[in-house]
Amino acid sequence: MRLCFLVEEHYRHDGMPLDVARQLTAWGHRVDVLRPGDSLLAISEEVRAGSHDAWVLKTVSGGPGLTLLESAAAVGLTTVNDVRSIRGVRDKALAAVIGRTRGLPVPVTYAAARWERLAEIPAAEYPLVVKPADGSSGRAVRLVRSPEQLLEVGPELAGEGLLIAQPYVPNSGTDLKVYCVDGELFATERSSPLHPGQGVRERQVPLTGSVARIVAQVGEVFGLDLYGVDVLLGPDGPVVVDVNDFPSFRQVPDAVARVARAVLRLARSGTAVSLPAGPAELVPAGGDPYGQRGFGEGELL
Template sequence: MMRDALLRDLSELAGVEAVATSDDRLAPPPCGEIHDVRERDDVWKAWASLARGCDVAWPIAPETGGVLSRLARLLGETGVDVIGPSEEAIAIASSKFLTAQRLRERGVPTPPVWRVSAAPDHTSPVVVKPDDGAGCDATLFLEEPPASIPAGSIVQPFVAGEAASLTVLRAHGATRLLSANRQHVAIEDGAFRFQGLTVGAIEDADGRLAALARAVGDALPGLDGIFGIDLVLGADGPVVIEINPRLTTAYCGLRESLGLNPVSLVPPFDVAPLAAWAGARPVEVRL
């Protein structure tokens, strides 16, 4: 969904030819120059080969297992301009532990985080999730401190409130909030389930969320392009949970929410002024 939305937006820009790969077992995207990848193909070689014939590359990948970092590095080595964060920013955002450390050092509100060996036994309820993960994958809600924790996990106190996310633009050294989104997250059998979101559903009349987005951008200056911030709107204000250093599911509804092509805000395609829209309107994206 993210790839197809980005292809659509790129293809509509004058002078831009969008190229992408597609698993040949799935329906191809509706636009762009599409290169099928078969199960036996080396997709990394395919990406590198295509990148050498392009001017700009925009990777979409989960940070889990170093995939996003590896893809961005591979594309950069071809000499193409890569839209997205620096390697250092990806490395920090890919670790829930390092992300929390960096945010707390910079005064950005985020819950405490503990490695398995240092997790207190008096805090409850807690959230247990992989340090190296994306979204709600393997994220558990526990009413009592766990007797055992999977290796590579981190522990945080559960923050009560409304699940939300920010879609943020970082360009020319400035950070701009594009939309504040309501996330549809359920807890089923002790596990978090992401079921979609409503893009632009949350208003930011007092500018608090925009200020938070800027604070995150300042805390991790290597962020670039369009990225996401997951947070909880609690009784004491917004609390950042994690940073997604890439396009997120919210991008699928961003164009309709903003009423303009989001790519037109991102260098080197930035042809629309930053004040080109009045704000976001609610657009639901279901999974």
Template sequence: MRVCLLTPAPDHPLLAATAELLTPRHRVETLDPGTDPCAVDPAALADVYLSKARTPRGLALARRLEAHGAPVLNSAAATELCQDRTAMADLALRAGLPFVATTTAARLGHLVEDDSLVAPVVIKSRHSRRHDLVARVDDAARLRSLAAEWRDEPVVVQQFTPNDGWDHKLWVIGDEVFAEFRRSELAAPAAERTRPLPVRDLPADWLDMVRRVGEVFALDVYGVDLLEVAGAPLIVDINAFPGVRGQRGAPEALADLALRTAAGRHRPRTLAPARSVAGSPVGPWSP
């Protein structure tokens, strides 16, 4: 099989370990997400593409590969959907998932001009990307401080949910679930950054809900960030193809998913035809 990593960082620990597992019997290649989509040769496609491409050029490249019939994990549409926190929250809530209530502001400066904001809140860039804005705001002074740097940034606002400062990080690769506690970036620093979270200790309904996320968002490799509120899970973020660092068995699960997809035994999930949600294209899921 020919497995292609669509990524600018093939040395990422998860991808590198997966490639090492595959290379004794299979060919593993790397395709730079900056490649011109028009340069795709439909006669020389890999059997499966593992996509950690999130830039506009990378997503366009993934779309071109899909248009030529190549299986891509995850699809460009599903990846792009998870970059828009407004569309993410809207779809999750419409699907009945326990997602934190989210409102949107066209620019952070509007929040400074509107004195109706009730703190504490969490303010995030609407569009998820490296080095985006994620901050807790407890008062007007903090809001003005953020606005000095991010005034024109489109943002989402989520009411702050009191918690113990530890996020439940759950990752799904195909049929396998992995988990750990990770110190929230909004919490006070702690001596430990991570703590073990055995999947067997998670309630069955939590696992069912996390798998439901993959169905709703048409994701095959994804992460879900949860808070525990009165014993129930509350989703605060969903990520397409996260790092899944340090999880025993994750490279094996990804290698298995890649080979099953390449052999036609697994069909990548895809989003149904898009419709407008809060100005962003999303649609119901289809298996």
């Protein structure tokens, strides 16, 4: 198969997804890697039907890679994940509306284009977690404990575009990050970015039935196959605070091969939406479970 990976500069040296690209190349597939933030592309000529079997995106929110992915989808190419699903979670304000409307445990969410407007949120809703609607990697996330503190930190959020604010969910100071790869779920625990002093390194933890059901529902609601969900265990039960369309998959056993197999499955299906989950196939040493087509060295740019 011939695949195109769109990798933003922020992830240029990350193992995920570049190690996946290398694994696919080792299995005999052709993998082209484009860096949307540092490339000149004759987009109207290069993005065309038949150019690749599937396009895969690893990008920061708001990066140029999503436009390229949407261009590929517009000419009928398969994208991983489905580009409509990615758009639905990249905008955190939109994701909050979709999630709450479809019954996911998502906090009440306020949105404002100017931080000053957040001062209109009732004092009873504090503490608040405020962050950019297009944020990623913890950028500009603030725990605001009072209306007075909002006046102090608000100017730091100027220029971040649309902001969202959600009432803080009391918790133990740790987050659950649950990864989904082709229907299989893997849970890890880590210190919350709002409580960096907890000192809990990311580690695998057992997955409870209630959290597993919610994470599976996230995939159904947003139409995602490869994704991660940030969950807080609040006093009223699990709460979904973020959804990522192509996370790091840290602590997932044999993550590179698992994700590579999932990419191939989605590419061969011709769609990245609502695939039935099944047991992971075993790959013979040096082999590719789906056959080899389009041999060639991957262009890791």
